[in-house]
Amino acid sequence: MSYEIINTSVAEYKKLVESLHSESFEMMVDLTVVDWFRKKEPRFEVVVQFLSVSKNERKTVKVFVDDEELSIPSITDIYPSANFYEREAYDMFGINFLEHPDLTRILMPDDWNGHPLRKNYGSGRIPVQFKNAPKVE
Amino acid sequence: MFDFWATNSEEGGWNISSTDEGSQKMLEEENEKQIKIQTGTDVIDDFVIDEDTSDDERMIVNMGPQHPSTHGVLRLQAELEGEVVRRVKPIIGYLHTGMEKTGEELNYFQGPTNTTRMDYLSPLFNELVFSLTTEKLVGIEVPDRAKNIRILMTELNRISSHLVALATGGMDIGALSMMIFGFRERELILNFFEKTTGLRMNHNYIRPGGVAADLPDGWQKDIEEILKIIPEKLQDYDDMLLDNPIWKGRLQNVGILTTEECFAYGVTGPSLRASGHSWDLRKAQPYSGIENFEFEVPVLNEGDVFARWRIKVLEIFESLKIVEQALNKMPKGPYKVQDKKITPPPRKRLDESMEALIHHFKIYTEGFKVPEGDAYVAIESPRGELGCYIVSDGSSKPYRMHVRGPSFCNLQALPVIMTDSPIADAVAAIASLDPVIGDVDR
Numbered sequence: 191m192s193y194e195i196i197n198t199s200v201a202e203y204k205k206l207v208e209s210l211h212s213e214s215f216e217m218m219v220d221l222t223v224v225d226w227f228r229k230k231e232p233r234f235e236v237v238v239q240f241l242s243v244s245k246n247e248r249k250t251v252k253v254f255v256d257d258e259e260l261s262i263p264s265i266t267d268i269y270p271s272a273n274f275y276e277r278e279a280y281d282m283f284g285i286n287f288l289e290h291p292d293l294t295r296i297l298m299p300d301d302w303n304g305h306p307l308r309k310n311y312g313s314g315r316i317p318v319q320f321k322n323a324p325k326v327e
Numbered sequence: 328m329f330d331f332w333a334t335n336s337e338e339g340g341w342n343i344s345s346t347d348e349g350s351q352k353m354l355e356e357e358n359e360k361q362i363k364i365q366t367g368t369d370v371i372d373d374f375v376i377d378e379d380t381s382d383d384e385r386m387i388v389n390m391g392p393q394h395p396s397t398h399g400v401l402r403l404q405a406e407l408e409g410e411v412v413r414r415v416k417p418i419i420g421y422l423h424t425g426m427e428k429t430g431e432e433l434n435y436f437q438g439p440t441n442t443t444r445m446d447y448l449s450p451l452f453n454e455l456v457f458s459l460t461t462e463k464l465v466g467i468e469v470p471d472r473a474k475n476i477r478i479l480m481t482e483l484n485r486i487s488s489h490l491v492a493l494a495t496g497g498m499d500i501g502a503l504s505m506m507i508f509g510f511r512e513r514e515l516i517l518n519f520f521e522k523t524t525g526l527r528m529n530h531n532y533i534r535p536g537g538v539a540a541d542l543p544d545g546w547q548k549d550i551e552e553i554l555k556i557i558p559e560k561l562q563d564y565d566d567m568l569l570d571n572p573i574w575k576g577r578l579q580n581v582g583i584l585t586t587e588e589c590f591a592y593g594v595t596g597p598s599l600r601a602s603g604h605s606w607d608l609r610k611a612q613p614y615s616g617i618e619n620f621e622f623e624v625p626v627l628n629e630g631d632v633f634a635r636w637r638i639k640v641l642e643i644f645e646s647l648k649i650v651e652q653a654l655n656k657m658p659k660g661p662y663k664v665q666d667k668k669i670t671p672p673p674r675k676r677l678d679e680s681m682e683a684l685i686h687h688f689k690i691y692t693e694g695f696k697v698p699e700g701d702a703y704v705a706i707e708s709p710r711g712e713l714g715c716y717i718v719s720d721g722s723s724k725p726y727r728m729h730v731r732g733p734s735f736c737n738l739q740a741l742p743v744i745m746t747d748s749p750i751a752d753a754v755a756a757i758a759s760l761d762p763v764i765g766d767v768d769r
Contacts, residue, residue: 216590217595218593219705219712219714219731222731224718239703248703269593271593274735274738298423306428313429
């Protein structure tokens with residue numbers, strides 16, 4: 191099995207994914223984000239894993255997302271399986287996937303503030319409050 | 328007094344458009360892209376029922392999150408037209424506990440305690456994938472006995488997980504004896520797990536550097552008993568269900584998933600193999616020495632619910648073969664790496680050696696440091712490709728720990744399976760994908 195890491199830019203990301211799809215990388219297995227808060231500039235790195243079943247190969251694509259815009263093209267039209275993963279990345283890190291058909295929160299409640307997996311989001315900072323729970327006087 | 332049902336509020340009672348559970352609407356009809364996802368027509372529209380019903384007869388029904396046959400807290404928003412499901416939107420997140428965030432706060436030695444709780448039906452696979460990723464980053468090779476124990480335990484876990492899938496799948500469709508049978512046989516394996524690891528589930532047994540403890544005395548007897556009893560019981564299941572006309576009528580040609588759809592929606596594991604592709608990471612990208620075992624990968628071509636049920640039975644037979652080989656050729660030697668910087672020394676050494684005490688203290692307080700870098704490792708869990716992506720910044724805690732759960736991805740294929748088929752088949756479709764919500768929501 192061969193394993194390759196490709197670093198690319200936001201502008202060329204979609205083109206690269208299209209070429210991977212035509213190179214018989216049938217599956218997009220995983221999409222996730224790493225937050226390099228105060229360690230690297232720009233801050234967010236999108237990491238996408240591709241798998242070719244016919245060639246038994248894996249490729250990892252890494253893209254740094256601009257801090258100001260925080261947006262990257264969606265690849266749901268090429269790989270429908272990216273749908274949930276992009277929603278998760280939006281939910282947890284606040285990355286906007288342009289042209290995503292339904293970019294809403296997936297794991298957190300719809301009215302949640304903030305993006306929990308960011309490094310400057312302290313865990314346990316917000317007390318858990320169930321909505322409409324009877325208030326204790 | 329708190330107005331719980333909001334009966335006195337200006338909005339006046341139950342407001343459908345904005346409830347606690349978020350929007351109660353499917354997406355607008357104009358959004359073609361989203362409709363494609365909700366009806367699964369992105370690839371091939373394979374099953375259409377034509378009915379003369381008007382739009383007025385369409386209604387949106389919520390199934391779950393508290394529904395016994397959604398295998399946890401999965402919620403489905405389905406648009407029905409008469410009895411036919413037209414659109415489905417899986418809504419998840421009801422079991423989200425922030426385990427990836429927690430993973431950043433636990434060191435590598437504590438990590439498996441966290442990951443083992445994700446897919447609670449196959450905890451040992453979660454521990455294994457975390458340990459393999461850590462070992463890849465550190466660059467250590469575990470001893471042969473540890474590898475063999477890992478294979479033995481994970482394949483037993485695959486059997487127990489598939490038994491639950493068969494049991495709950497049977498229960499959902501109404502074959503209640505199947506539920507009793509599946510859980511009864513699983514008990515055999517869980518008893519062995521309890522004897523070995525101390526717990527029936529959430530074992531924290533496979534750890535970076537090896538396994539937590541050696542196999543207990545007389546473990547061969549227990550395995551031999553499992554190897555004797557499970558095939559007999561599988562024969563019972565076949566006698567009961569394989570030629571059962573009700574079972575076949577209920578499952579055959581229902582919820583068809585083609586190979587292309589599996590690729591497009593990222594479906595792996597038994598569901599892919601039931602759709603006619605022999606992709607198995609144990610053969611293609613072997614891990615933990617599984618390339619030294621002889622077994623076959625069963626493949627079925629129908630791609631329906633029946634094939635997805637049948638493939639699990641066939642995979643149990645193959646796993647039993649692996650367990651038998653692991654029993655017969657269990658090598659002697661240490662069950663964890665002898666590098667005291669990574670695995671703690673045996674308890675009794677603490678009384679006699681200052682060095683051992685220091686290592687023990689260091690590992691249990693700070694943990695071991697992992698060199699900078701990132702790694703993605705994937706293994707074949709009972710539900711498909713289970714991957715773990717760890718980024719290390721050189722400290723003793725992962726900078727980012729992400730688990731690619733197979734259930735999360737497989738769930739996206741649910742609209743493909745469910746749309747344009749009767750509502751009565753929906754439950755069979757969910758059961759056949761075998762999602763574990765702990766793995767979906769993490």
